[in-house]
Amino acid sequence: MTDVTRLCVGVLGGMGPEATVDFFGKLVAATPATxxxxxxxxxxxxxxxxxDRSAGIAGTGPSPxxxxxRMAxxxxxxxAQLLVMPCNGAHAFEADVRAAAPGVPFLSLIEATxxxxxxxxxxxVRVALLATDGTLASRIYHRAFEAAGVRVSVPDADDQRQVMxxxxAIKRGERGPAAADALRAVAERLASEGAEVVIAAxxxxxxxxxxxxxxxxxxxxDVISSTDALVARTIAVALRGAEAR
Amino acid sequence: MTDVTRLCVGVLGGMGPEATVDFFGKLVAATPATxxxxxxxxxxxxxxxxxDRSAGIAGTGPSPxxxxxRMAxxxxxxxAQLLVMPCNGAHAFEADVRAAAPGVPFLSLIEATxxxxxxxxxxxVRVALLATDGTLASRIYHRAFEAAGVRVSVPDADDQRQVMxxxxAIKRGERGPAAADALRAVAERLASEGAEVVIAAxxxxxxxxxxxxxxxxxxxxDVISSTDALVARTIAVALRGAEAR
Incomplete structure (x- = not known):
């Protein structure tokens, strides 16, 4: 018998597609099920x-x-009775998503992370952000961490180009060591300068x-995955069902 | 610029969820994209x-x-401009899905396989089916292969219980060697009795x-994956776009 208190999860995805596959796979794998x-x-x-979220945030392209x-x-x-968006930068437009779906809970990936x-x-005391230019420019993580009393480090301009x-490269399907090595090098420089936790933002x-x-x-x-954080929060809220309404 | 001749793919999923994750991941990975x-x-x-498809086919449960x-x-x-269903047994109800979406191409996983x-x-000359009781009882693969002049072997009753x-076990999330060993043993018995190809049906x-x-x-x-066959056909048709309309 279906538990009617469970919430149907709506995913605003494709940003990018591989990240949506990763989120979906982890969500299914982490759901208690026999x-x-x-x-x-x-x-x-x-x-x-x-x-493009970064272009929309910078004002160099149309707003998403x-x-x-419309997706929401x-x-x-x-x-869908619960909305999630496995893309950090898109959360700069979270208010628009919430406004489009009044009465439907939206789980912020930023808050979850x-x-x-x-x-x-x-x-x-201090975290480092590995994020797109758009996410950094929007300051969504800066505001959320600083409200919690946590300071935020970001890469310098050269390192941020490496992150982008x-x-x-990952969006092109390149999952080899080159992208991982570049991200690790930037993360280790930020950690050596005092960041205690790296946020895969x-x-x-x-x-x-x-x-x-x-x-x-x-x-x-420690590396905190924003994807994993949203997976865990989605399962917790969707299974609680009625409480989230 | 978006290529407007591409078709948006609609996936009737959840049968089971892990299989839908697998199909989605392979579809994204196999799409030519930079x-x-x-x-x-x-x-x-x-x-x-x-x-449950098997119960619906056997008449021991409601028809899906x-x-x-409704999903279609x-x-x-x-x-969605193209429909696919990454579940073999559900294809016993393919006519109902097609009837629910007139004018929208439905790509048969059976035909693709x-x-x-x-x-x-x-x-x-002869293939072996690793499939659910429902898929075997519906004879959807028997009809499709026999129309192509190919004979079909199925496990005996004891082996079919092992397959189910x-x-x-896989639906419970058990991806360890036990399920793989059981399926391989059944496949190898059918192959030793004359099947030249095993269909992961x-x-x-x-x-x-x-x-x-x-x-x-x-x-x-050779093991032919019905999932891979549907992925390849979906990409071919969705990218051809207008031709499939």
Whole structure:
């Protein structure tokens, strides 16, 4: 018998497609289930034509907000009772998504990631962001971490170009060591300068850089995956069902 | 610029969820793309509450046809221009899905698998089916292969119970060697009795049994994945765009 208190999850996806596959796979794998019927209903709009988030934030391209709002309305029309967006930069337009789906809970990947960081390291003072130019420019993570009393480090201009190059390489399907090595090198420089935790604040980053990969002075530096944080929060809220309404 | 001749793919999923994840991941990975915008738009209704296909076929449970028809209509309403169903047994209800979405091409996984088998082995005389009880009882593969002049072997009753046990184990998330060993043993018995190709005719099977895993008398026996066959056909048709309309 289906548990009617479960919420159907709507996923605004395609930003990028591999990150959506990663989120969906982790969501299914992490759902407590012994047969098909124990799983959540998950609706995915994997739409790779959403306008570029970084360009929209910088004002050098169209805003993705109308497109995201349309996706949210479509998912709700199909039955979604909870909305998530496995793309960090798109959260600069979170208010537009929420406005398009009044009464439907939207789970912020940013809030989930900050909460996961504080759960893992309650004493954390400084984190480093591996994120797109758009996510950094929007300051969505700066605001959320600083509100929690946590300081934020970002790569210098040269290193940030390396981060963007790595993200575009992953989007081209390149999962080899080059992108991982570049991201690890940037993360280790930020950690050596005082960041205690590295935030994989772009859903392409966890495709190649994982917790355990970053070390400074022989010590492991925690890597918090924004994808994993959103997976955990989605399952917790969707299974709680009625409480989230 | 988006290529407007591409078709948006609608996926009737959740049968089971892991198989839908597998299909989605392979579809994205196999799409020729150097950036997000090169990918297809993919709409997925991952609904694990579709009534059991085997029970529906046997008449011991409700038919999943009305549920599948509703999913098809919802996906088309959201923009799907092409429908696929990464579940073999559900194809016993293919006519109901087609009727629910007139004018929208439906790509049969059964036809795609038969075509992939003949493309790999044009001279094939006999294939073996690793499939659910429902898929076997519906005779959808028997009809399609026999129309192509290919004979079909199925496991004996004891072996078929092993196949079903393995499929349920995979649905419980058990991807260890037990399910793979059981499926391989059944496949190798059928091959030793004359089947030249093994058809992974349930989308859970390729999660643990892959081409190269089955050997008889020191020779490799081809394993054709129904999931891979549907992925290849979906990309071919979706990228041809207008031709499929």
């Amino acid at each position: 047969r098909d019927g124990d799983h959540l209903r998950i609706l995915i709009d994997d739409d790779p034509t959403v306008p 907000a109308p497109h995201l709002a 309305r479509g998912l709700v029309a199909l039955g 900050v909460a996961a960081t504080r759960a893992r390291r309650p004493d954390v 190059d790595a993200i575009y 772009c859903t392409e980053v966890p495709l190649v850089l994982r917790d355990g990969d970053v070390r400074v002075h022989g010590h492991n530096v | 950036r997000d915008g090169d990918h297809l738009r993919i709409l997925i209704d991952d609904d694990p509450t579709v009534p 046809a009305p549920h599948l028809a 209509r919802g996906l088309v309403a959201l923009g 038969v075509a992939a088998t003949r493309a790999r082995r044009p001279d094939v 046990d393995a499929i349920y 349930c989308t859970e099977v390729p999660l643990v049994l892959r081409d190269g895993d089955v050997r008889v008398h020191g020779h490799n026996v």
